[in-house]
Amino acid sequence: MSQPVEVDVVIVGGGLAGLAAARRLDRAGVEWLLVEGSDRIGGRVTTDIVDGWHLDRGFQVLNTAYPRIPALIDIQALDMRYFTSGVLVRHGADLHRLVNPLSEPLSAAATLTSGVGTLSDRLKFAALATRCATLPAAKLLEARETTTQEMLRKAGLSHRMIEEVLRPFLSGIFADRSLDTSSHVFSMILRSFARGRMGVPAAGMAALPAAIAGPLPYPQLLIGARTLSLGPGMVVTEGGEIHCKAVVVATDPATAAELLPQLPVPDMHGLTTFYFGADQAPLDEPTLVLDGDRREIIANTVVVSNAAPEYAPSGKSLIAASVVGVSAPSAASETVIRVELSRMYGVSAEPWELLEVASIPQALPSARGPQANLRKPVNLGDGLFVAGDHRDSPSIQGALAGGWRTAGAVLAWLGARVPA
Numbered sequence: 351m352s353q354p355v356e357v358d359v360v361i362v363g364g365g366l367a368g369l370a371a372a373r374r375l376d377r378a379g380v381e382w383l384l385v386e387g388s389d390r391i392g393g394r395v396t397t398d399i400v401d402g403w404h405l406d407r408g409f410q411v412l413n414t415a416y417p418r419i420p421a422l423i424d425i426q427a428l429d430m431r432y433f434t435s436g437v438l439v440r441h442g443a444d445l446h447r448l449v450n451p452l453s454e455p456l457s458a459a460a461t462l463t464s465g466v467g468t469l470s471d472r473l474k475f476a477a478l479a480t481r482c483a484t485l486p487a488a489k490l491l492e493a494r495e496t497t498t499q500e501m502l503r504k505a506g507l508s509h510r511m512i513e514e515v516l517r518p519f520l521s522g523i524f525a526d527r528s529l530d531t532s533s534h535v536f537s538m539i540l541r542s543f544a545r546g547r548m549g550v551p552a553a554g555m556a557a558l559p560a561a562i563a564g565p566l567p568y569p570q571l572l573i574g575a576r577t578l579s580l581g582p583g584m585v586v587t588e589g590g591e592i593h594c595k596a597v598v599v600a601t602d603p604a605t606a607a608e609l610l611p612q613l614p615v616p617d618m619h620g621l622t623t624f625y626f627g628a629d630q631a632p633l634d635e636p637t638l639v640l641d642g643d644r645r646e647i648i649a650n651t652v653v654v655s656n657a658a659p660e661y662a663p664s665g666k667s668l669i670a671a672s673v674v675g676v677s678a679p680s681a682a683s684e685t686v687i688r689v690e691l692s693r694m695y696g697v698s699a700e701p702w703e704l705l706e707v708a709s710i711p712q713a714l715p716s717a718r719g720p721q722a723n724l725r726k727p728v729n730l731g732d733g734l735f736v737a738g739d740h741r742d743s744p745s746i747q748g749a750l751a752g753g754w755r756t757a758g759a760v761l762a763w764l765g766a767r768v769p770a
């Protein structure tokens with residue numbers, strides 16, 4: 351399709367934030383066009399299908415309790431495959447279980463006398479998760495903002511519980527081992543974990559952006575149209591100039607700072623996923639395994655196909671191992687990962703086939719605490735707007751809520767009716 355030369359609103363970037371913004375503008379009846387630079391929508395949420403394997407570009411999960419989901423996605427239609435609520439923690443020769451006290455109260459009671467950490471740790475963690483899950487979000491955000499580490503200490507959790515369970519778990523979520531992420535971001539993440547279920551669509555995570563884009567008029571999604579520059583009332587793509595009233599920059603954070611020099615250059619964290627194929631699953635449940643031995647190499651690992659058999663060819667198992675930072679594929683790194691996986695599962699990972707190393711240097715923006723305001727301004731003036739996880743929180747929810755919020759700001763600026 352040829353590129354229009356004039357439209358009311360141009361959205362630059364077709365990741366989750368750009369798509370959520372398009373949905374809200376579309377619903378309000380505003381004329382919009384989305385220009386996506388790559389050859390597909392979805393941005394950081396995408397799936398490669400290789401020889402029958404579904405490899406999300408970086409292992410990630412959708413949490414069903416993310417508040418922005420119901421307005422944008424029919425979760426039933428995504429045909430979700432769920433992971434166990436709770437985790438297993440490798441500690442020496444043992445695998446300990448930590449369950450979600452809200453979704454499995456009976457098992458939680460049973461693991462109060464066994465499993466991870468001391469009884470006091472498990473009670474305190476259950477109290478913290480319950481508090482985050484049950485208090486109104488606004489109340490949680492009224493609490494003094496600090497870092498995740500400080501919040502965990504204040505909750506009375508022991509050094510061991512933090513180092514052997516929570517640091518490996520949270521480092522995989524924030525792509526950062528330091529635990530200096532804002533306590534407000536952590537509260538919101540813990541809230542979603544305690545209230546929802548973690549899973550992947552049977553067809554791969556790429557089904558998520560596809561579902562958000564589903565109701566949109568396809569011709570208004572211009573794929574393969576990279577934006578070279580922009581300013582008030584104008585976007586220049588490889589296909590030429592587009593004149594408009596408002597521009598929404600919904601690119602990744604680094605590109606947003608290039609296109610809008612008034613934005614700070616973001617501090618980003620990297621994540622690497624090693625995908626292996628095996629003839630036999632090393633574990634027979636769909637549960638995240640954490641490294642409680644403080645080796646700090648693999649943050650978490652999971653047999654993805656135990657939850658979603660569709661991710662592997664028939665009779666095979668798909669194992670994902672997430673590593674914080676960027677790990678270039680090399681014989682040395684592969685050997686280390688196989689050694690670590692053998693230890694964490696208690697079976698040899700030697701015979702497994704390495705399928706892909708998905709190394710994402712700019713996986714997540716840092717949200718170091720205190721942030722002062724989780725919702726950063728999105729109206730930059732002169733009809734220029736910005737949306738994305740770097741303006742809200744580093745997550746799928748942050749991108750969706752951010753795109754929705756920015757579209758609301760655009761509608762208000764245009765003087766259009768703002769539907770909820």
Ligand SMILES: Cc1cc2nc3c(=O)[nH]c(=O)nc-3n(C[C@H](O)[C@H](O)[C@H](O)COP(=O)(O)OP(=O)(O)OC[C@H]3O[C@@H](n4cnc5c(N)ncnc54)[C@H](O)[C@@H]3O)c2cc1C
Nearest residue numbers: 363365366367387393394408410411577601738739746749
């Ligand atoms: C490995 C990994 C694991 C993750 N795990 C989780 C998880 O388990 N749970 C969770 O909630 N979140 C997770 N996330 C975070 C989540 O995926 C992101 O926060 C979210 O997808 C960001 O969406 P976005 O729309 O803000 O940005 P992006 O997805 O980066 O979208 C930006 C879009 O802009 C396009 N673009 C860039 N430059 C231009 C240009 N010049 N012109 C036109 N288009 C351009 C890009 O191609 C892209 O499509 C993970 C992320 C990664 C990478």
